[in-house]
Amino acid sequence: MMHPETEVRVVNQEIGYGVFAKVFIPKGTMVYVKDQFEVRLKEGSLLLNDPRYKEISDKYSYIDAAGTRIISWDHAKYVNHCCNPNTMTTGYGFEIAIKDIQIGDEITDEYGLFNLEREMPLSCKSKPCRLLLSPNDFEKMYPVWDEKVQAALASFNQVEQPLLNFLDRREQKALMSYLNSGKGYRSVYTQKKTERATRARRSGTRDTDLAIG
Ligand SMILES: [Zn+2]
Numbered sequence: 001m002m003h004p005e006t007e008v009r010v011v012n013q014e015i016g017y018g019v020f021a022k023v024f025i026p027k028g029t030m031v032y033v034k035d036q037f038e039v040r041l042k043e044g045s046l047l048l049n050d051p052r053y054k055e056i057s058d059k060y061s062y063i064d065a066a067g068t069r070i071i072s073w074d075h076a077k078y079v080n081h082c083c084n085p086n087t088m089t090t091g092y093g094f095e096i097a098i099k100d101i102q103i104g105d106e107i108t109d110e111y112g113l114f115n116l117e118r119e120m121p122l123s124c125k126s127k128p129c130r131l132l133l134s135p136n137d138f139e140k141m142y143p144v145w146d147e148k149v150q151a152a153l154a155s156f157n158q159v160e161q162p163l164l165n166f167l168d169r170r171e172q173k174a175l176m177s178y179l180n181s182g183k184g185y186r187s188v189y190t191q192k193k194t195e196r197a198t199r200a201r202r203s204g205t206r207d208t209d210l211a212i213g
Contacts, residue, residue: 001032001033001035001037001038001072001073001074001076001163001166002019002031002032002072002074002075002076002079002107003021003025003029003030003031003032003107003162003163004162004163005021005022005023005025005162006019006020006021006022006025006031006075006107007019007020007022007075008020008075008078011080011106015080017078018078018079018080018106018107018108019075019076019078019079019080019106019107020104020105020106020107021101021102021103021104021105021107022103023103024100024101024102024103025097025100025101026097026100026101026155026159027097027098027099027100027152027155027159028096028097028152028153028154028155028156028158028159029096029097029101029159029160029161030094030095030096030161030162030163030164030167031087031094031095031096031097031101031107031163032072032076032079032087032094032095032163033093033094033095033163033166033167034064034070034093034094034168035166036166037073038070038071038072038073039070039071039072039073040068040069040070041057041061041068041069041070041071042067042068042069043066043067043068045069048069056071057069057071060072060077061077062111062114062115063114063115063116063117063193064115064191064193065115065190065191065192065193065194066193067115067193079107079108079109080106080108080109081108081109081110081111081122081124081133082106082108082109082110082124082125082126083110083122083124083126083128083129083130084108084124084126084127085098085108085109085110086098086099086101086105086107086108087101087107087108087109088109088110088113088145088148088149088152088188089109089110089113089114089145089149089188089191090149090153090186090188091149091185091186091187091188091189091190091191092167092171092174092175092186093167093168093171094163094167094171095109096149096152096153096156097152098148098149098151098152099152110145111133112133112134112137112138112141112145113138113145113188113191115135115138115191115192115193116133116134116135117135118135119132119133119134119135120132120133121133138189138192139192142187142188142189142192145188146185146187146188146189149188150185153178153179156175156179157179174186
């Protein structure tokens, strides 16, 4: 679910739709949350091999740490990638504004955190552009992403959080524990899909309690 004060607009003919801020959204605000309404397609779902649906799921979904494809029920699926984004995935099941977002700004994201299965050519307005999004970006870049997320989380309790109620209770607990104590930060690396996550899921144990720090 996207922040309620955002809307879809056409960016241009080449890019198509994007999501824009209708109000000022300060750094530290939750901008997207993986809520209970999201469409979840587990690894191995027959729909993922159905050619009628494949294009849609490739275009509009991301893959979480458990290997599940998530397709947002609302306009969150129209958020575009930027190599210099203003929001970023956290280790807690939501995305956070990593800088102040002004009225009318396009909301952009780091797709490198979405467990891409193949490379994707890029051309961002913001320079420098990596030009190619690679599944290997996660491994290379997560320390930089963590720095940005931690800097944004420092403002979490000082700003309005209209999406907080939709955050999974276990995630809320882990987040509040970190915010209150400064210990037990959960790295964005926990969002990387691993064989371990897939195995854990198959054996019925949860893998969301991995923590770094
Ligand atoms: Zn780029």
